[in-house]
Amino acid sequence: MTKTVDARGLSCPQPVILGRKAITENEFPIELLVETATSRDNVCRMAEKSGCTVSIAPIANDEFKLTIQKA
Amino acid sequence: MTEYKKHFTATRAGIITAGAIIGILAPLLQYLGNPPNMGICVACFERDIAGALGLHRAAVVQYIRPEIIGFVLGSLAAALIFREFKARSGSSPLLRFILGNFAMIGALAFLGCPWRALLRLAGGDLNAITGLIGLAAGIAIGVQFLKSGYSLGRSYRSREAVGWAMPALMIGLLALAIFNPQFSDGGAIFSSEAGPGAMRAPLLISLAAGLLIGFLAQRTRFCTMGSLRDVILMGDTHLISGIGALVVTAFLSNLILGQINFGITAQPVAHSSHLWNFLGMLLAGLAFALAGGCPGRQLILSGEGDGDAAIFVLGMISGAAFAHNFALAGKPDSLADGVLTVGGISPAGMAAVIIGILACLAIGFSMREKFE
Numbered sequence: 001m002t003k004t005v006d007a008r009g010l011s012c013p014q015p016v017i018l019g020r021k022a023i024t025e026n027e028f029p030i031e032l033l034v035e036t037a038t039s040r041d042n043v044c045r046m047a048e049k050s051g052c053t054v055s056i057a058p059i060a061n062d063e064f065k066l067t068i069q070k071a
Numbered sequence: 072m073t074e075y076k077k078h079f080t081a082t083r084a085g086i087i088t089a090g091a092i093i094g095i096l097a098p099l100l101q102y103l104g105n106p107p108n109m110g111i112c113v114a115c116f117e118r119d120i121a122g123a124l125g126l127h128r129a130a131v132v133q134y135i136r137p138e139i140i141g142f143v144l145g146s147l148a149a150a151l152i153f154r155e156f157k158a159r160s161g162s163s164p165l166l167r168f169i170l171g172n173f174a175m176i177g178a179l180a181f182l183g184c185p186w187r188a189l190l191r192l193a194g195g196d197l198n199a200i201t202g203l204i205g206l207a208a209g210i211a212i213g214v215q216f217l218k219s220g221y222s223l224g225r226s227y228r229s230r231e232a233v234g235w236a237m238p239a240l241m242i243g244l245l246a247l248a249i250f251n252p253q254f255s256d257g258g259a260i261f262s263s264e265a266g267p268g269a270m271r272a273p274l275l276i277s278l279a280a281g282l283l284i285g286f287l288a289q290r291t292r293f294c295t296m297g298s299l300r301d302v303i304l305m306g307d308t309h310l311i312s313g314i315g316a317l318v319v320t321a322f323l324s325n326l327i328l329g330q331i332n333f334g335i336t337a338q339p340v341a342h343s344s345h346l347w348n349f350l351g352m353l354l355a356g357l358a359f360a361l362a363g364g365c366p367g368r369q370l371i372l373s374g375e376g377d378g379d380a381a382i383f384v385l386g387m388i389s390g391a392a393f394a395h396n397f398a399l400a401g402k403p404d405s406l407a408d409g410v411l412t413v414g415g416i417s418p419a420g421m422a423a424v425i426i427g428i429l430a431c432l433a434i435g436f437s438m439r440e441k442f443e
Contacts, residue, residue, distance in 0.1 A: 009225030011162060011363035011379075012297065013304065017217060020305065035228075037155045038292050041081050045309065061228060062157065 003027045007043075008035040008063060015039040016046045023050050023068065030068040033059075040064045080290035086313035089287040094320030096280045097190050100138070102328045103272035107339035108194050110321075111138055111284075112187035113366040114178035114355075115340075117384070118391035118400075119268050120244065125259040126388065127395035131266025135248035137274050139370065141281015143241045146289035146374030148282070153290070158234025160378025163223040166434055167362055167379050171386020172393065173427035174358035174366065179391065179400040180351025180416050180424050181205070182341050184366045185295035185359070188352065189314060191341065193321035195333035201345050205352035210299045212353075213360025216435035217304065221361070223438060226379055234376030237384070241374075248274065267340050289371045296356065296365035336413065337406040344415030347401070347424065351416070354427045361431055399423045 005022050007015035015034050022030045034040050044054045047068045057065045079085045097110030109115065115132070122133030150156035178184045181202045183191060188206065192199035247260055254260070263269040271277065287293070291313060298310035325331050336343045359365050362383050364372060369387075372380030394400040399420040405412045416424070 009159065009162070009227055011223060011226075012294075013217065013300065013363075014222060016305075035159070036157060037153075041077075041292070045081075046305070046307070049307070 001027060003030045005030060005032045007039065008033050010039075012038065012042065016042050019043045019046055019068070020050070023047065023052060028068070028070045032066045032068060033063060034066065035063050040066065080287075083309055083312050086291040086293065086309065087316040089291040089293055090313035090316030091320040092287060093284055093293075094193070094317040095324050096284060097186075098193075098321055098324035098328055098330055100272045100277060100280055101330060103276055104270055105272050105277070106267040106270040107330070108191055108196050108332070108341055109183075109187055109267075109339075110190050112183050112190075113139070113142075113370065114175055114184035114387065114391075115182070115187065115267070117175070117366070117387050118179065118394070121388045121391040122263070122268060122395070123247075123259070123261050125261055126392035128261075129395040130261075130268075131263055132268040132395070133261040133263045134268045134271055135244055135260070136271075137245070137248060137278035138281035138284075140241045140245045140248070141278050141283075142285040142288070142367065142370040143238060143374040145282035145285020146371040147238045149286045149289040150375035155289075156234065156376045158229045158231050158376040158378070159226045160229050160233050160382075161224075162226040162379045163438070164379055164382045166223060166438070167383045168386040168389070169430065170358045170362045170434065171369075171383040172390035173430055174355050174362070174383075175387040175390030176394050176399055176423050176427050177209075177351045177354030177356075177358060178366070179394045180420055181348045181355070182401040182403065184355065186365070186367055189295065189318050190321055191338070193318050194325050195331045196338040196341055197333070197335045198338060198341055198343055198345075198348055201348040202352040205349035206296075206356040207299050207303070208349075209353035209356025209358075210296060210360045211303050212357050212432075213435070214300055214304045216361065216439065220440045221435055221438050222440050223361075223363075226377070229378060233378045236378070237373040237381040245278070285371060285374060288367060289375060292368075293371070294365050294368040296359040297368065299356075300360055336411050337404045340403050342401050342404045342414030344401075344413055347416050347421065350424050350428070351401070354424050354431065357428065357431045357435075361435055394423075397423070
């Protein structure tokens, strides 16, 4: 089951906090939506540090869909 | 699907490089005329701008600091070049304005923002240790709120004008700085003739340094508050490695430039009232954590189109006006004929810091959302 997390428009560090929470819930893959390059980079760094892999897909409105998988 | 490829500025080496460059530029600016034991201070400099515009009338701290303008426009340039400029706003702007006011009141109680605290440390001013402990305490409180679901709500993509407003204001401010018009007798634009406001590096050098720092800070997401917050929240040391680089290179630069002065009492533009150094920075740290960025970061965000960060910056400028008009700001230690008078804040200043902490706690508690 894909878990979707919408972190678009949220202030730092919320996207990372929500991503971390989703990772600890262990339901993969996680689709995390972010709006800025900063959130994208921060979530990716956190996910990789947590032992996951991340793929980035640019979506409409210059937003990003990050797909987090357990490595 | 694209695989994640790190650009240099997103790496640890990148942020360390940025921190190191800032750690060289700030002492250099001090060497070239900026106030001693300071170099760069986002809070003090925004306060100086408030003074230049006449929002307060403390004659010794009035000057349109080009560094602040440079931070915003340097960030704008980086955001435009690397296509990260995004006009956005709508995340509880009034609360951010209030947080900005209290962040500045807290910072001025200590006589410095986190950037200055780090630079003071790198110059031997041991009061910075008290301030940084207070900052960490305030951020730790903020982290508790963040972990309980605190959020100011999401921002939304806005029309371009919302994102360009702050850069436009900064360009206007730059014009005022360059042409220094006199709008009325004894009126704006004010410019200190003595005191810290009169201590300034040449305008173009200040502006150039600000632009470079703004550019680097935007690319690396440099944030003094975030550096401590990420360690406390999740043991992440990415941001703090940039801060560490700043402190080390600033210390070495100060050593070379003869700007080291170890001590606690009578440090330039600083006071040794330990409790209020601690509490002032606790307030500032809590406010920055609740607003999502240190004052430098807020300037950077406002340069990349973030209207909510811009409101926070305007809140800080407003807070500076209140701080000086209501005599809330810190007074430095003074040494006259070998007699030390410890500075600090007035009873009104103490009340303002306490009220600020209570207000931030109220915002923290009331803005928690349930996690889904």
